[in-house]
Amino acid sequence: MANHMNAAKHKPAGKSLLGGAMIIAGTTVGAGMFSLPVVGAGMWFGYSILMLLGIWFCMLMSGLLLLETNLHFEPGASFDTLSKQTLGQFWRIVNGVSIAFVLYILTYAYISGGGSIVNHSLQGMGIELPQSVAGLVFAIVLASIVLISTKAVDRITTIMLGGMIITFFLAIGNLLIEIDVTKLLEPDGNNSFSPYLWAALPFGLASFGYHGNVPSLVKYYGKDSTTIIKAIFVGTFIALVIYACWLVATMGNIPRSQFIDIIAQGGNMGVLVGALSEVMASSWLNSMLTLFANLAVASSFLGVTLGLFDYLADLFGFDDSRSGRMKTALVTFVPPTILGLLFPDGFLVAIGFAALAATVWAVIVPALMAYKSRQLFPDSTGFRVIGGTPLIILVVLFGIVTGACHLLAMANLLPQYS
Numbered sequence: 297m298a299n300h301m302n303a304a305k306h307k308p309a310g311k312s313l314l315g316g317a318m319i320i321a322g323t324t325v326g327a328g329m330f331s332l333p334v335v336g337a338g339m340w341f342g343y344s345i346l347m348l349l350g351i352w353f354c355m356l357m358s359g360l361l362l363l364e365t366n367l368h369f370e371p372g373a374s375f376d377t378l379s380k381q382t383l384g385q386f387w388r389i390v391n392g393v394s395i396a397f398v399l400y401i402l403t404y405a406y407i408s409g410g411g412s413i414v415n416h417s418l419q420g421m422g423i424e425l426p427q428s429v430a431g432l433v434f435a436i437v438l439a440s441i442v443l444i445s446t447k448a449v450d451r452i453t454t455i456m457l458g459g460m461i462i463t464f465f466l467a468i469g470n471l472l473i474e475i476d477v478t479k480l481l482e483p484d485g486n487n488s489f490s491p492y493l494w495a496a497l498p499f500g501l502a503s504f505g506y507h508g509n510v511p512s513l514v515k516y517y518g519k520d521s522t523t524i525i526k527a528i529f530v531g532t533f534i535a536l537v538i539y540a541c542w543l544v545a546t547m548g549n550i551p552r553s554q555f556i557d558i559i560a561q562g563g564n565m566g567v568l569v570g571a572l573s574e575v576m577a578s579s580w581l582n583s584m585l586t587l588f589a590n591l592a593v594a595s596s597f598l599g600v601t602l603g604l605f606d607y608l609a610d611l612f613g614f615d616d617s618r619s620g621r622m623k624t625a626l627v628t629f630v631p632p633t634i635l636g637l638l639f640p641d642g643f644l645v646a647i648g649f650a651a652l653a654a655t656v657w658a659v660i661v662p663a664l665m666a667y668k669s670r671q672l673f674p675d676s677t678g679f680r681v682i683g684g685t686p687l688i689i690l691v692v693l694f695g696i697v698t699g700a701c702h703l704l705a706m707a708n709l710l711p712q713y714s
C-alpha cells in the first residue's frame with residue numbers, strides 16, 4: 297500500500313503515526329494469514345504462537361536494519377539505490393530479481409486465493425463456476441482498478457481496509473467466543489507436534505513481509521526515525537495480534553484431525569473458510585467472515601500489483617499515457633492470470649515460493665546492507681539497531697534456515713502434516 301505516500305517528498309509536518317502503522321499493517325496482513333492455520337495444523341496452537349513470536353521479532357529487526365541503511369540516504373532512495381550503493385552491482389541484481397519474483401508470485405497467489413474465495417462466496421448464492429473462471433473474474437475486476445489510476449487504488453484500498461477491520465471483529469469476535477479450549481490445548485490426531493514446525497517457517501516469514509514499504513515510509517515521514525520505528529513496530533504488532541486471534545479462532549473451532557481433509561483439498565482459502573463456516577452459528581456472521589476473506593485478499597492484490605505495475609513501467613520504460621498503462625497492465629497481469637487459469641489451486645505453493653525469495657530481499661539483504669553501511673558511515677550518530685553484529689548474524693541465519701526449510705520441504709525431506 298505504498299501508494300498512500302507517493303506524493304510526499306519532504307518531511308511534512310504533522311504526519312500521524314497511525315497512518316504509517318496502518319500502511320504497514322495493511323501490507324503485512326494478507327493472504328499469508330490464510331496459510332497459517334493450514335501449515336500450522338501439524339504443530340498446532342502452542343508451537344504456532346511460539347513460531348509467530350520468533351518470526352515477528354526477526355522480521356521486525358530486518359525491517360529496522362533496512363531503515364537504518366535507508367536513513368543514510370536521501371528520502372525517496374529506493375531498494376535499488378540502497379543495494380547498489382552499499383553492496384554493489386551483484387547484490388543489486390539479486391535483490392531486484394527477488395523483489396520482482398515475489399511480486400509476481402504473490403499476484404498469482406492472490407488470484408488463486410481470490411478465485412477460491414470468490415467461488416466459495418458464489419456457491420453461497422447458489423452460483424456454480426469453475427474455480428479458474430472465478431480467479432479470472434477476480435483478476436479482471438481488480439486489474440481494471442489498477443489500470444484506471446493509482447488514486448483509484450488508494451481510495452478503494454482505504455475503503456477495503458475499513459471494511460476488513462469491521463468484518464474481522466464481527467466474524468472473529470464471534471468465533472473467539474465460541475472456541476472450544478480442549479480443541480485448542482488438547483488437540484486430537486497424532487501425537488507428534490514440534491517436527492512440523494520447520495515446514496511452516498516459510499509461511500510465517502511470508503506473512504510478516506512488508507519490507508517494500510520501508511523506503512516509502514522514509515519518503516513519507518522524512519528522516520524522522522522515531523516515528524518510523526514506532527510505525528513499523530505498531531504495524532507489525534497489529535499483524536501479530538490479528539494472526540494470534542486468527543489462530544485461536546480457527547484452531548479453537550476446527551479440530552486438528554479435520555485439517556487433514558482441508559490439506560487434502562489443497563488448503564486454499566475457500567476450503568478453510570468453508571470449514572469455519574460450518575461451525576458458525578449464524579449465516580449473517582458467516583457472510584461477514586467470507587466478506588473479510590474477500591477484502592483481505594483483494595486489498596493485498598491491489599497493494600502488491602500496484603507495486604509490480606510501477607516497477608515494470610519503470611523497467612520497460614512504459615509511460616503513463618493510456619497506451620503506456622495498457623502495455624504495463626498486460627505485462628503485469630497476463631502472466632499471473634494465465635498461471636491462475638492453468639493451476640487454480642497453487643495458493644500454498646506460491647506463498648512458499650514468495651517466502652523463499654523474500655528471505656533474500658526482506659531478510660538477508662537488509663542485514664548485509666546494515667553491516668556494510670556501519671562500515672561506510674562509522675561516524676554516523678543516527679539510528680542504529682541494538683544488538684550489534686550478533687543481531688545481524690541472527691537475522692541472516694533466520695533467513696538462511698527459513699529458505700533451506702522451503703527447499704527441503706519441496707524435496708519432501710521435512711515432516712508435513714497430512
Ligand SMILES: N[C@@H](Cc1ccccc1)C(=O)O
Pocket residue numbers: 323324325326327328329398402502503504505506507508596650654658
Ligand atoms: N505479508 C503479505 C505478503 C508479502 C510478503 C513480502 C512482502 C510484502 C508482502 C501477505 O501475507 O500476504
